[in-house]
Amino acid sequence: MIKKDTQKEISASKLIQVIGAIDEQLITEYDTASNIANNITSNTTSNITSDTTGNITSKPPAKATKVAVRSSHRAKKIGRYSAIAAACLIVVAVGLITASGLGLLKLPIGGGAQSGGGGAPIAGDDTEETARTYMFYDGPIFPLTILSAKGELNNSNDNNDTLIISQIEASRAITYDFLPYTDITEEYETDTIDGPTVKKYTSHRTEAVVTDRYILQNNSNADITVEAAYPVAASLKDLFELTPKLTVDGQQAEPEITTGQYSGSFMGAWSFGTSTTTANSQDQQNDQDGQNQQNQQNSQDQQPQLNLREIDSWLGYKQLLQDGSYLRDAFAGVKYANQQAIVYEFDEFVIESGEGVNPSIAVSYTAQEGVDVLSVGFHGGEYPGGDSFIKGFSIPDEQRKQVADDRYLLIVVGGDISDISYQGYSNMGWDDGTEMEISATMTRTETTLEEIFREMLNHHYSMYDSYNNPISGENVESTSDNPNESTDSAQQIAEDEQLITEAEQLITEDEQLQLIFEAAYDYLHSYGPLSERNIDRYTEGMLEDIFTEAVNVDRVVYLTSEVNIPAGGSAEIEITQTQRGSHDFFDTGKSHKNAKGYDLTTSLGSNLSFTSQQASITDHDLIKIVDQNFGFDLDQGINTVQLKPEVQYYYMLIEKLK
Template sequence: MKAERLFQILGLVDESLIEEADTASSPAAVQRRPSWVRLLAAAACLAVICAGAWGLWQSNLGAGTGSPGDAALAGGESGGDGHSPGTTFLSYAGPVFPLTTAETNTRLTAGRTVTWDFAPGSYEDGSPRQWGAQVTDSYTLTNPADGSVTVNALYPVSTSWLDFPELNAAVTVDSGGTGFSVLSGGYAGGFQDAGEPDGSTWNLAPPDEWADYQALLADGEYLSRAMEETAAPEVPVTVYQFTDFAAPHEEYNAATQAVTFTTDPEATTVLSYGFNGMSRDADRGWCQYSYFVPDGVRRETETKILIVLGDDIGDYVLQGYADGGCDQEIDGVSCTVTRRETTLADVLDLLCRAYQAEFEQFSLGRGQESPFRYLSQAQYQGLVWQLLEQYGLFSGTPKDRYSDGRLDEILMEALSQERVLYLSFPVTVPAGGSVTVAASFWKAPSYDYGCSGSENVGLQGYDLVTALGSTLEFTGQTAALVNTDTIEIVRQNLGFDLENGVTQVSLDLAEPHYYLEIRPLEG
């Protein structure tokens, strides 16, 4: 964490971090920023995609698509700059990475074989579906030294914590299954504007080609940070928690409660969780946070908290309203407010545990496996703190996306953002001997959205990098395909030839990136 930024939050908040608001003379004229504004932006961007444009909320959809004339159909040539021709897909799934180790200078050599298995799956009704591939990435690790070598092997996968359970990842050592823990890298992407080229940072911009991961992993810093323990600081905060809600829901099904107060924006910073709307007049220090009163029916968190850093907010006013617009006051809305002094680490622990409980309550009933099977609470809290420190109000230059202090997005996006996760497990290679290590997982393809109008709709893209981020000394690498009866190869630079039975090829270790684009055969 940047010490100077923490000092600013606790004492003197940088004026540039305070949201600009209309200089109205009354609270009713102050610009409101309810959370549903982001949902409207998402819908607008989706409409743009279906018109054939490139923007999408929370996604960087790339700079365009390749055409069949731009790339070789079999054994395509590599570009002179290290980039191979191929399609830039609207949704990029990331490459298959090589095995690495936490240790450097292990002196281990490795032979590698990557196999894509295109055996078709099926829909829930049993009808066939050709989507994705089962990947097995196998290594023969050889130790030329006189003594045995034990390493902490790390197998990288590009995914999010939310999607990680769907990989069904498994690791074997000498054909025997072995357990693994999971180390988490940080958010792998960046930020972009919301469709207007104004330099804003409202939307996420995930990696959209293999070179983004090349830039991310090449110097080893990303992995080094993933191996570090991250914890929120014991910063003193004041917490206001809202409970015991009541409202006339039979008359107002969107009944809303707002808490209003005035602060010195240079001395106080407020973070929120569970609030649906926020209004602010920075010039007067006037703030209003509002939420739909829980009714036991609407999917609405009952954890509603304001976290105050620096000077306390002092007196506040609670008022009920007919809806989230906070224009029509109503009676009969009430709650209990509990104030306590604690630390930022303590309240983030509370919120992370509450979010996990809510996630599992609403998601597991739909058959979605919980990422918390692999993600510990300590890791989760560390990821939330990373986002706050790197991109939120604890950073020197907060991104617009997190500038209003809403922790709801940060807790959610710590799970949903694209990142590199590392399957971590020990391997011992005897003196002068070899060990076979394999990682297997289901690999989603890169693709273009069906409503995009792209000529590449229906293509599935798969990338492979040969040495990126690996500490191993490779003696050779091979790529193979199995169960290819239901696919055709459209573009590649690997050299497969299905018509002539060439389903296994040797890779050039000087080529950093290989790609394969397939299309399922109809019927």
């Protein structure tokens, strides 16, 4: 039986095994393309000839031999690349983790996580404690808020923030532009497994460009300077891809970025629809979930918390933000004690004798209670019992060394480990009789946790260019000849490149890495082995998990900018961002199953006093609204509506016009 504390590694290995078992035709296709490319590249002696039919053929060039060798070596490499597999295909791996535990990979369609209860979406009344849930929920558009204010008000000796902010009135105008729903249709010739075929596809992005504009009116007779904060529901990855643009009085601002903690919670591998451990203030929400869910939760409390449960409806954000603690925590700038760390690094591996399918090293050590051992590069472990532990990794072969500069570290905090020894094995099973003579160098250094953490994070992202992978393609709908056809096109590629450039200009790579470091270091101390929660998902102490998770989990990110409002005058703040349509991946029985959700909140988390809020929609005759509480009537030309201050939440469900 696979034990829970090692499932992640086994699943990653399994993934590699699975890809290793794909059709031979697909592998041959790469070999052929690689051979031709190598022929063209070498160009010293032409190996490309035309046959009697004019088709180009290639003779095996020098480099083709390398490919062939690789092909035969591939089987031996199975299981060696868990780390890279986890980095590249972590979502798939997570699926396999849960599936392999019972030896059952298939679940009934509709039984997936967060399938939701269906039924009608929420009415605007914020006393209604139900809401439409989504498998992919992008989060609502939040209102602007003020963090601090400065000004010398007359007739007052108490110029505190609250008093100054009370002198400001705000009006808001938000516009949803559905131009991204424009169809892009192309025809192209492609090689399928059945031969060359002309295909066409039509696709559109299920996104709205949202412009959220505020006029801040200063009703006092003193100039006021405020630090305005604009909350955005996003992961760091989303933020880097879709950075909102903020202007103040028409000038592009360079907002500071402050990240809140993970906004969701955790649940057992087989828990659907309820959480077992709350990451933030969702405890209250659980209290409201009713006895039935409480019963489920009681049983789930026994389950290890292996899965993320991201917020799936606006109520999650309501619970998160309404008491202001999330924002305060985000800006509190928590500093963690910079603990001493002892680092054991293993390298210079030499197989002295013997051979194996997956040569590995198992490091044994003793760790007293209170000593935590984190790792980089290690991807398997045993717990013999007591204070004894074993962690291990597959040693890199020559081919692996060419593609990645792997490092293998044990990072010890809270003391030191003892009785350290290592043993080589021919595979990761570490069975008696599979020992191999493998020599390695172990280096012990003392440093600080922060320093080694930062070094390893930078190393991780230099190896796996994953954190700034732009343009997820999450919100592309296609109506191609083949529904599974992807949506690349020359135009799409050009757009991607443009967006990549824009994103890079807005947040530099150094800034991105700093944000990731702060988020990941906080994540380690909030949910990892060094935290009181010590979530099961991270108990192995593999820092790669923390690095990846910190970038991918949803959170609320705040863009802040200083704004000067002259006495008796006003200032204008405008934020332009993309809201991706929230949706389900498959039919869960809800009404309007194919509709995409777009929503906003009018006052959640904001301390501004609004004199008016209005919403507009620019539909370009591309979409129809199938459900809403805004009051739009596109047929009657009602594209702008006033929002009621007593209604905290507005939503609309959109379908593309045929």
